[in-house]
Amino acid sequence: xxxxxxxxxxxxxxxxxxxxxxxxxxxxxxxxxxxxxxxxxxxxxxxxxxxxxxxxxxxxxxxxxxxxxxxxxxxxxxxxxxxxxxxxxxxxxxxxxxxxxxxxxxxxxxxxxxxxxxxxxxxxxxxxxxxxxxxxxxxxxxxxxxxxxxxxxxxxxxxxxxxxxxxxxxxxxxxxxxxxxxxxxxxxxxxxxxxxxxxxxxxxxxxxxxxxxxxxxxxxxxxxxxxxxxxxxxxxxxxxxxxxxxxxxxxxxxxxxxxxxxxxxxxxxxxxxxxxxxxxxxxxxxxxxxxxxxxxxx
Amino acid sequence: xxxxxxxxxxxxxxxxxxxxxxxxxxxxxxxxxxxxxxxxxxxxxxxxxxxxxxxxxxxxxxxxxxxxxxxxxxxxxxxxxxxxxxxxxxxxxxxxxxxxxxxxxxxxxxxxxxxxxxxxxxxxxxxxxxxxxxxxxxxxxxxxxxxxxxxxxxxxxxxxxxxxxxxxxxxxxxxxxxxxxxxxxxxxxxxxxxxxxxxxxxxxxxxxxxxxxxxxxxxxxxxxxxxxxxxxxxxxxxxxxxxxxxxxxxxxxxxxxxxxxxxxxxxxxxxxxxxxxxxxxxxxxxxxxxxxxxxxxx
DNA sequence: GTTTTTCCATTCATAAATGAATAGCACGGC
DNA sequence: GCCGTGCTATTCATTTATGAATGGAAAAAC
Numbered sequence: 001x002x003x004x005x006x007x008x009x010x011x012x013x014x015x016x017x018x019x020x021x022x023x024x025x026x027x028x029x030x031x032x033x034x035x036x037x038x039x040x041x042x043x044x045x046x047x048x049x050x051x052x053x054x055x056x057x058x059x060x061x062x063x064x065x066x067x068x069x070x071x072x073x074x075x076x077x078x079x080x081x082x083x084x085x086x087x088x089x090x091x092x093x094x095x096x097x098x099x100x101x102x103x104x105x106x107x108x109x110x111x112x113x114x115x116x117x118x119x120x121x122x123x124x125x126x127x128x129x130x131x132x133x134x135x136x137x138x139x140x141x142x143x144x145x146x147x148x149x150x151x152x153x154x155x156x157x158x159x160x161x162x163x164x165x166x167x168x169x170x171x172x173x174x175x176x177x178x179x180x181x182x183x184x185x186x187x188x189x190x191x192x193x194x195x196x197x198x199x200x201x202x203x204x205x206x207x208x209x210x211x212x213x214x215x216x217x218x219x220x221x222x223x224x225x226x227x228x229x230x231x232x233x234x235x236x237x238x239x240x241x242x243x244x245x246x247x248x249x250x251x252x253x254x255x256x257x258x259x260x261x262x263x264x265x266x267x268x269x270x271x272x273x274x275x276x277x278x279x280x281x282x283x284x285x286x287x288x289x290x291x292x293x294x295x296x297x298x
Numbered sequence: 299x300x301x302x303x304x305x306x307x308x309x310x311x312x313x314x315x316x317x318x319x320x321x322x323x324x325x326x327x328x329x330x331x332x333x334x335x336x337x338x339x340x341x342x343x344x345x346x347x348x349x350x351x352x353x354x355x356x357x358x359x360x361x362x363x364x365x366x367x368x369x370x371x372x373x374x375x376x377x378x379x380x381x382x383x384x385x386x387x388x389x390x391x392x393x394x395x396x397x398x399x400x401x402x403x404x405x406x407x408x409x410x411x412x413x414x415x416x417x418x419x420x421x422x423x424x425x426x427x428x429x430x431x432x433x434x435x436x437x438x439x440x441x442x443x444x445x446x447x448x449x450x451x452x453x454x455x456x457x458x459x460x461x462x463x464x465x466x467x468x469x470x471x472x473x474x475x476x477x478x479x480x481x482x483x484x485x486x487x488x489x490x491x492x493x494x495x496x497x498x499x500x501x502x503x504x505x506x507x508x509x510x511x512x513x514x515x516x517x518x519x520x521x522x523x524x525x526x527x528x529x530x531x532x533x534x535x536x537x538x539x540x541x542x543x544x545x546x547x548x549x550x551x552x553x554x555x556x557x558x559x560x561x562x563x564x565x566x567x568x569x570x571x572x573x574x575x576x577x578x579x580x581x582x583x584x585x586x587x588x589x590x591x592x593x594x595x596x
Numbered sequence: 597g598t599t600t601t602t603c604c605a606t607t608c609a610t611a612a613a614t615g616a617a618t619a620g621c622a623c624g625g626c
Numbered sequence: 627g628c629c630g631t632g633c634t635a636t637t638c639a640t641t642t643a644t645g646a647a648t649g650g651a652a653a654a655a656c
Contacts, residue, residue, distance in 0.1 A: 007331055010308035010380060026633060033305055035615045040634070050387040051396065059622040060633055067390050074386060077379035082308060085372035089348040092365050098349065324603060333645045338604070357652040358603055 008049055010078070015042035016054065017075045020068065024061035090146075090282075091275040097126035100285045103145035107227035109133030111247045113149075116292040120285060127281050146282055147272045147289065154271040164290060165297030166265035170245040171257040174237040178255055184240070186260040187213060194221040194239030196230060204242065211261050246296050268297050306347055308376070313340035314352065315373045318366065322359035388580075389573040395424035398583045401443035405525040407431030409545045411447075414590040418583060425579050444580055445570045445587065452569040462588060463595025464563035468543040469555040472535040476553055482538070484558040485511060492519040492537030494528060502540065509559050544594050566595050 018028035018039070025039040032039070043062070047054050054068035064072065104113055109131055117129050132145050148154070154161050177194075184193055190213070197204050197220025208215035217223075222238045224230045231251075234241030240257055244266070248254055270289060276282040316326035316337070323337040330337070341360070345352050352366035362370065402411055407429055415427050430443050446452070452459050475492075482491055488511070495502050495518025506513035515521075520536040522528045529549075532539030538555055542564070546552055568587060574580040 008380070008384060010312040010376070013380065013383065014308040024633065036634075037616090037636080038614055040636095041613080050384075051391045051393055052387055057634075060624095062634090070390065071383055071386055074379045074383035077382070078308070078376050081372045081375035081379060082306070082311065084375070085311065085369055086306060086348075088369055088372060089350055092368065093349045095349055322603065334604075335606080335646090336644055338606095339643080355604075358654090360604090 008046075012042050012046040012049075013075050013078055014082075015039050016046055016068075017072070017079050019043055019055070019062055020064055020072050020075070023063070027061075087273060087275045090279055093279050093281075096124070096280040096284060098281050099128045099130060100147065100281055101130040101132060101145045102147050102149065102285070102289070103132040103134055104149035105151060105227070106133040107231070107244075108149060110228040110231075111244075112293070112296060116289065119292060120288045123288060124281075124284060127285060129285070146276060147270065147286055149289065149293070150269040150271055151266045153267065153269055158274045159271050160274050160277055161269050161271040162290070164268045164270060164293050166267050167297055168245045168265050169242055169263045170248055171240055171259050171263070172234060172243050172248045172251075172254050173240045173257055174235055175253050175255050177237040177239060178257075180237075183255075184257060186258070190240070191219070195219055196222045196224070196233050196239045196241040198223060198225050198230070207264060213261070265298075268293060306344075310340050310344040310347075311373050311376055312380075313337050314344055315370070315377050317341055317353070317360055318362055318370050318373070321361070325359075385571060385573045388577055391577050391579075394422070394578040394582060396579050397426045397428060398445065398579055399428040399430060399443045400445050400447065400583070400587070401430040401432055402447035403449060403525070404431040405529070405542075406447060408526040408529075409542075410591070410594060414587065417590060418586045421586060422579075422582060425583060427583070444574060445568065445584055447587065447591070448567040448569055449564045451565065451567055454569075456572045457569050458572050458575055459567050459569040460588070462566045462568060462591050464565050465595055466543045466563050467540055467561045468546055469538055469557050469561070470532060470541050470546045470549075470552050471538045471555055472533055473551050473553050475535040475537060476555075478535075481553075482555055484556070488538070489517070493517055494520045494522070494531050494537045494539040496521060496523050496528070505562060511559070563596075566591060 015028065015032065015034075018031050019025060022028045022031055025043070026036045028034075029036045029039045043055065050071075052067045052071075053065055054071065055062035056065055102113075102117075110133075113131060117131065120127065120129060151167075153163070181193060182189075184190060197217070204220075205215050205217065220239075222233055224233060230241065231243060231247075233239075234243070235251060235254060242263070245256070248256065270286060270293070272282060272286060313326065313330065313332075316329050317323060320326045320329055323341070324334045326332075327334045327337045341353065348369075350365050350369075351363055352369065353360040354363055400411075400415075408431075411429060415429060418425065418427060449465075451461070479491060480487075482488060495515070502518075503513050503515065518537075520531055522531055528539065529541060529545075531537075532541070533549060533552060540561070543554070546554065568584060568591070570580060570584060
């Protein structure tokens, strides 16, 4: 016998939102820490229950039908209410234990954060840390992360932010490269050198052009968007490259290259959701992060 | 390992709302068509996950803590969004089959509705009917019923309503009673008769006083709030009683008593949620109800 | 004061859900 | 054109959730 709509299991809507937003059962399964057959069954059960076809089945995923689109609005309202609830719940917790999720750049995840997190783990063994390396702007609103370390001022509402200071950048190269190609004495020498650049990411090009240096994509003999791999390329002698001075100076076999133009600094911000400011494990980790990051900035 | 908050199963919130609003695991289980141990586990899992105590355990049920109260707001937002979603889904259906839930008074559920529903079932075998006898004002907003038959003008927003007409009332008694006690000729004779009245429900008293008849609770030798039982009491000869004239006239062994004061009429309204007006099975049942109820009213 | 009723917590057999494994398909990259 | 990738659908062994049964407690009814 067909059940009433009020008997609909809310977790089916949870699955519906995930599939609608990711575009596939597999991606939704990864997002919800479930499996692809499970998500597939949830969508089928939901469609049978509502008597509606919510998705067009494509070879490479699911696409919302118009009817499915119509239902996504209230479904997202449920997701927003759920996020609100979990935020309020987290804000009320008083245990100095549990998980804390920290988002930061991929590069920082490779360099500064491992030692910092090792330190946090020693000081607070009951707190477990999830590290989210990402060069995209995390949406803290849905609590994909509890605390974020940012290189730009966060502008979301309801967030607490603190500017810790600035990281200076420098231009560096492997000694092996410099021995082979010579040491540039200024901007005029740069066209005679190999420079490691980004691929699709045009941050460097825009920054150089902003300084009056007519850089183009062709200037870069080696290009890579992954910042950690980028640094390994520089270290391997592929050319000149940019790096945070504190990281570079710790790297063996690397020399700082004199530049006669000013390089920008990177601001470093800590940010977290305002509702969590008094959650013991969040405020404790914030404290420890601040303590650890302060010496790295000016 | 403790899971992230975003991994919280939304159906736990569904259970949370039900327990919060009903005040007990058992009542919530009945409401959600689940079992008491299941609801108990859901609340425990939710509390463990959030790290919060949401309810005080009482001997006769669960009472929200302050923290639980705080979370009820977003939890109810989820419920509201779910109701909106299921309404939109229902509004989009195009099948002339499925369940339709009809709410009406207990009395009507006993008398007029069985024949009407038998007729609907014959005409539309693919439509299944749930009948909700209730003398309380159902909240159609959360779709406890799809269509309601009302004796007062529904005033909720977003509803479609139609006034079908009015049911007339009369005063009746069993022939056996009248043979024994005589036939009253007017209001002046009433104090010499037994009248079947209500118990806690003071509708009759208020109505009589409104007509200038100084009725009190003591006037009624037999009192019962259950309207079907009430009518059986009248039929059994317990005294004079009020009834819808169409129902009374079909009852063997019952005589209408002449009264020299006007009795009120009962308006009959059909009402349903506006969003469902084009849902085939809803509009079909509405049609059939209207067709069947029209002859009963003037 | 006693009995009845309603509730929650616990146990465990059963039912239902899950996910590993797999096949097949279509698209994208080379 | 071929190969690799990512996807969905299906099957079935395993895991997990459910609910029947039960005991105990407290409140309500008599």
